[in-house]
Amino acid sequence: MLETPEDTLDPSDWNAFRLQGHRMLDDMIDYLEHLRDQPVWQPMPDEVRDSFRQALDDVPSDLAKTHELFLKDVLPYALGNVHPGFMGWVHGGGTPVGMLAEMLAGGLNANLGGRDQSPIEIERQVVQWVRRLFNFPETASGLFVTGTSMANLIGVLIARTARLGTDVRHTGIAANGQQLVAYTSAGAHISIVQAMDIAGFGSAALRMIPVDQLHQMDIAALERAIAEDKKAGMTPFFIAGTVGTVGVGAIDNLQAIAELCERESIWFHVDGAYGALAMLAPDIAPRLQGIGRADSIAFDFHKWGQVPYDAGFILVRDGELHHNAFASPAAYLKRETRGMAAGSPWPCDFGPDLSRGFRALKTWFTLKVYGEEKLGRVISNTCALAQHMKRRIEAEPQLELLAPVALNIVCFRYRSEDADRVNADLVVALQESGIAAPSTTTINGQLAIRAAIVNHRTTVSDIDALIDATLELGGIAARSACS
Template sequence: MLETSKNTLDPSDWNAFRLQGHRMLDDMMDYLEHQRDQPVWQPMPEEVRLSFRQALDDGQHDLESAHQLFMKDVLPYALGNVHPGFMGWVHGGGTPIGMLAEMLAAGLNANLGGRDQAPIEIERQVVQWTRELFKFPETASGLFVTGTSMANLIGVLIARTALLGVGVRHEGITAGNRQLIAYTSANAHVSIVQAMDIAGFGSNALRTIPVDERYQMDIAALELAVAEDRKAGMTPFFIAGTVGTVGVGAIDNLHSIAELCERENIWFHVDGAYGALAMLAPDIAPRLQGIERADSIAFDFHKWGQVPYDAGFILVRDGELHQSAFASPADYLKRESRGMAAGSPWPCDFGPDLSRGFRALKTWFTLKVYGAEKLGQVISNTCTLAQHMKRRIEAEPLLELLAPVALNIVCFRYRSADANRINADIVIALQESGIAAPSTTTLNGQLAIRAAIVNHRTTANDIDALINAALELGKIASKNTPQAQP
């Protein structure tokens, strides 16, 4: 019998461990199967919160005990985005398939920074699929990252390199004394601001362009801002269009932005955090016309793609430029034509991470098992449900729609003389009821109840439950407040 290390962390009894592992897997499957029997969300008792403040002990607890603590103190108080009634933020619902794939990836424990290994081929397969989806050339590159926030930062850094050359990595962005300026919608995600900050340009170098009545970036205002900055001696270098704004789900006019970027030699980036995958839905994809002309696209498989967190992605038209923006030769990263150090270029040549998890596997499983057509149907259905919610709101005199329903986000409010306070109270009451979990946003100074329909489990009954509960809670919250006229 082969000797086992005295310091191994493997179980001493594999059969007992296997049985416990099956119990844990069964518990999670039960949790997913019976979501509707549970509240969407519930407040965490203070004693449970305090139980996570304990000092580090000797760690000598058996797996079963740790599992029971998870079932008792963690699972009941999760955010609830797997629940069909969760509509608070743009969070994907995940799938049992993705859960199993994540288990396989964890067991394999692959580091996808580099080396010649099959997991990297899985990631390259997904890169190929995204190239096909967005009609990018075969020379385009792609990379899994934590989420669109990181992907947006990578897009800014590649655009910087495209304009200033690879030397910017050594000389810095102040070399040549040029002030680079970027542009995005006033309704764009805060990660664009963060990207400019982290990249060293500063948030003041980002122009936020006003939006029109459909909450799309005003193209005339964008063109004027670019012209004025050039006249002032500045250098426009980056424009981020949005597909599915975080507030209302608006889609910027990508075709017009592409035309401007081509004419002015500006990098065209698309923040498609959740909206870009609408390309999978034939009835919605035409509304993304122009996305195929982007220089880079950032999006998340863990939102509309229903892949478990996290699985962000960036696709870059010019793969060679992408690599030149990040590749960092080092002795310990030496490449060979044979052996484990073959297979160059590696994923670490396209982003800041050398240690990288196997995010591609759960994405690959999701696409393989469900297929593009089924995922497209899920995306289309969430938009259909949003239209159902819109009709319900328009049919209720006490409710008011506050923004166009472009995709799957619906913003509305309960009519009241003190509407901002009343609607804030309604949202908290809805969340604490466990019936449904919307969030809030502010549109033109008005606080809105915001429902983001992303989960593949959500049905029209869940929409109706939210509307009915909002009406009831609105009546209670405004009982002592004079009502505005409908």
């Protein structure tokens, strides 16, 4: 049966659609403009949650009515990471520019798996900019992915190929007979463990190296672990250093790790999920000395880079090895020198995804519109705010700092009997207050309030509001625990 005009998904009335689109855009701009008038987060009522468990209506809904449902039932109950008072996890705040770029990307609907098209040139230009930022060679490769969790997995897989050769893609890791082992800090992100699991090595093949008093990977302990594994007949192949540990924001001694990897012929990977982009901040970048010696770097533009979710990235020094670790020829992906199938190598040759969204556009817009200098100032400011929070905590006898403040993460607690219980209740009370939203972690066996200052909108007043609310609600929580 031939299609009729009614079968299209385009609007029957473009003018009406245009007006509704403008209303939707205006609502989101209003939302961002007036964030401070809203709570950071608020619990979702049961009736709203139940509404999302209903079956799909048989009759299509009007766009305007669906938009009204979004405004009523979705927007008020989001996590709130765009809000300046959000400090719960390392989430970027996004920007109005990034939001508009996402709209453009959605309209273009490009698949960046491959072929000869301008969106891929945008991604390649960002790769070029990233190479320069980290002082990598022109032969280095880069790829947008969902986030650092995927980038860390790709790093492990490339390191596997570097150690065992490309035959491992056919024969598997067991065929070579070597027992490969990897190393990372006890403070590293769980995605390193997951990467070893997914790659087929198993989490037991990952050595969790203890940290020192600065929460950095203990280099002497790392050297001992490598020596013991080699003596036992195992093959060390991968070390992941961290720039900005998830718990306290510590920076591993990258220079020492780089020298060790070079000496032992081990792949040096850096998990810089949020911390790697500190290279944009001249006052912080020197603390990342050694990152330019890495074999691969994983990081997120959607954290300190303030790009809307998601925009992860991996940079690999040896672009040819990166290509050989993933490229998979197929008849339906045949390359040409002319026409739409030109432009090889394609992004799909450097990772597992053939269908890929246009993540590069919102990143490209962010870098072009704001510039590296301004983004660097945002990063520096979040670290300065963390130091202000540290000073406020040290000035309050009822509060206790639980870890050094290396970058932009502050871990502290309210002093009281049964402190773990009190601080757990206190964090929930802070979140439900709508004033500020920290999270929790565990430092040396003690439950800590964890404030991660990532949002470019956060100011001194937001830090003071969190500390003032902590003192007020902490007293209530402590009295409640004693009653």
